[in-house]
Amino acid sequence: MAEVEAAAHAHQQQHQQPALVFDAARLSGQVDIPQQFLWPADESPTPDAAEELPVPLIDLSADAEEVIRQVGEACQLHGFFQVVNHGVDTALLAEAHRCTDAFFTLPLAAKQRAQRRQGESCGYASSFTGRFASKLPWKETLSFRYCCGSEAADGGVAGYLVEKLGEEFRQHGEVYGRYCSEMSRLSLELMEVLGASLGVGRAHFRRFFEGHDSMMRLNYYPPCRRPYETLGTGPHCDPTSLTILHQDDVGGLQVFAGGRWRSIRPHAGALVVNIGDTFMALSNGRYRSCLHRAVVNSRVPRRSLAFFLCPEMDKVVRPPGELVDAHHPRAYPDFTWRALLDFTMRHYRADMRTLEAFTDWISRHAHHAAGIASQLN
Numbered sequence: 001m002a003e004v005e006a007a008a009h010a011h012q013q014q015h016q017q018p019a020l021v022f023d024a025a026r027l028s029g030q031v032d033i034p035q036q037f038l039w040p041a042d043e044s045p046t047p048d049a050a051e052e053l054p055v056p057l058i059d060l061s062a063d064a065e066e067v068i069r070q071v072g073e074a075c076q077l078h079g080f081f082q083v084v085n086h087g088v089d090t091a092l093l094a095e096a097h098r099c100t101d102a103f104f105t106l107p108l109a110a111k112q113r114a115q116r117r118q119g120e121s122c123g124y125a126s127s128f129t130g131r132f133a134s135k136l137p138w139k140e141t142l143s144f145r146y147c148c149g150s151e152a153a154d155g156g157v158a159g160y161l162v163e164k165l166g167e168e169f170r171q172h173g174e175v176y177g178r179y180c181s182e183m184s185r186l187s188l189e190l191m192e193v194l195g196a197s198l199g200v201g202r203a204h205f206r207r208f209f210e211g212h213d214s215m216m217r218l219n220y221y222p223p224c225r226r227p228y229e230t231l232g233t234g235p236h237c238d239p240t241s242l243t244i245l246h247q248d249d250v251g252g253l254q255v256f257a258g259g260r261w262r263s264i265r266p267h268a269g270a271l272v273v274n275i276g277d278t279f280m281a282l283s284n285g286r287y288r289s290c291l292h293r294a295v296v297n298s299r300v301p302r303r304s305l306a307f308f309l310c311p312e313m314d315k316v317v318r319p320p321g322e323l324v325d326a327h328h329p330r331a332y333p334d335f336t337w338r339a340l341l342d343f344t345m346r347h348y349r350a351d352m353r354t355l356e357a358f359t360d361w362i363s364r365h366a367h368h369a370a371g372i373a374s375q376l377n
Contacts, residue, residue: 020034020036024104025108028225033224036136044231045227049261052264052265053080055080055081057083058081060084060085060087060189069197071197075275076286077257079287079288080274080292081272082264082271086186088183089182092175092178096175111140113166114164119345121143122143123142123144124142125142137231137232139233140219142217143217144160144176146180146214146307148184148214158173160173161173161176176216179305183214184214188209191242194283194287198323211312212310212312213337214308215307216306216307218303220301221294223300227296227298231296232252233294235291235351236291236293239276239350241276241309242276244273244307245306245307250297250302251266252294252296276308278311281319281331281335281355282317284324284330284331286323286328313341317336318334335362347361
């Protein structure tokens with residue numbers, strides 16, 4: 001498959017070149033930035049993309065049937081909506097952002113104590129310089145797992161941050177642990193709404209995701225002197241199931257809908273929700289994940305908190321029978337979240353057709369395995 005081979009070639013090239021380090025404190029003030037951060041003109045952001053995308057602001061305390069209708073309409077249109085009256089304390093949101101600031105304003109060497117290792121999805125990454133050779137994102141991230149039901153047993157988020165960064169980060173870990181717990185609660189409630197909107201009942205997807213193995217990512221987009229030649233995050237669809245994002249008041253999230261890029265502006269206290277590729281497979285393609293990106297600016301940093309709901313690693317992703325019929329045949333083969341995550345970490349840079357590329361990859365490997373089996377027999 002051309003995309004996988006290209007990704008492997010880029011990975012090989014990256015290891016043949018001198019190591020590039022993204023030090024935000026140094027690069028933010030420079031006009032002459034490394035070529036690897038510059039995006040092609042046809043992919044670069046343009047000022048007209050600042051036009052706002054009409055995204056429903058859904059009050060989760062409103063009539064249940066109305067909430068189901070609004071969510072269903074948004075998911076059929078572009079998969080993005082915002083929610084208010086979601087039950088997440090505004091003080092917790094503010095504290096999570098304060099902890100994010102405290103981490104990303106550390107010296108680079110201190111942040112690198114939590115350095116993300118090659119092929120892994122957790123840890124600190126400065127522009128993913130260890131993964132990609134070109135079109136690098138202008139951002140820093142800190143990612144960690146949140147496993148529903150096992151937090152107390154393994155030390156959870158706090159235990160992870162203490163292990164990587166030291167005892168002084170225990171309070172940060174406790175804040176993020178509470179934040180993830182709230183995101184877990186909200187995610188499962190939204191799964192009830194999604195199930196009802198698809199006609200499979202409120203319990204189906206909630207049961208599927210109980211015991212989920214999810215991920216939290218803190219995003220920090222430093223200012224850039226060349227904001228129309230760089231991107232904070234390149235165009236992609238989330239490979240996960242459901243994303244719940246809290247933006248700060250700077251803005252920068254853009255969605256490709258109706259044939260062009262438009263912005264989702266922040267609303268105080270609102271959370272942005274979008275469908276990911278794994279739920280697209282669970283819905284048998286009835287709800288589609290949507291291409292989106294993050295832009296940067298030349299004045300101030302932007303921060304966001306992203307919670308990615310994921311199934312348990314080895315749970316089989318398969319749509320309920322009610323969503324498969326003569327008019328809607330199976331759109332994707334069975335797979336596990338572990339297999340898709342490994343594919344995006346090792347073989348393929350997530351973009352607008354990750355799930356299609358993954359499906360092709362599964363098919364190729366299945367045929368290869370079948371060929372070996374026939375030779376052995």
